[in-house]
Amino acid sequence: MTSTIQVNMHEAKSQLSQLAERAWAGEHVVIARAGKPYLDLLPHREAAQPDRRPGRLKGQLCIQPGFDAADADIADSFEGPL
Numbered sequence: 001m002t003s004t005i006q007v008n009m010h011e012a013k014s015q016l017s018q019l020a021e022r023a024w025a026g027e028h029v030v031i032a033r034a035g036k037p038y039l040d041l042l043p044h045r046e047a048a049q050p051d052r053r054p055g056r057l058k059g060q061l062c063i064q065p066g067f068d069a070a071d072a073d074i075a076d077s078f079e080g081p082l
Contacts, residue, residue, distance in 0.1 A: 004028040006037065 005019075005027055012019060012031045019041055023029045029041035 002026050002028050004030060006030040006032050008032050008035075009038070012041075 005022065007015070007019065007029070009031060019029050020043075023041045024043045030037045031039050031041060
């Protein structure tokens with residue numbers, strides 16, 4: 001279980017390196033302003049990049065004939081009989 005530490009803004013300015021190490025160690029560090037929680041100090045994590053390249057699956061997918069053909073039963077469900 002992670003512990004939570006709350007420090008005021010002035011203390012955070014003078015102890016930023018130590019607070020950063022504690023955040024990296026898994027502690028929840030809250031910086032307060034006027035005694036009220038103001039922000040959380042969190043370690044940076046690289047965002048996962050989605051593998052979205054146009055044409056990446058070219059030649060690997062087969063769309064059957066009639067895939068885009070309208071289904072009368074489904075159209076009737078939404079629009080009513082024509």
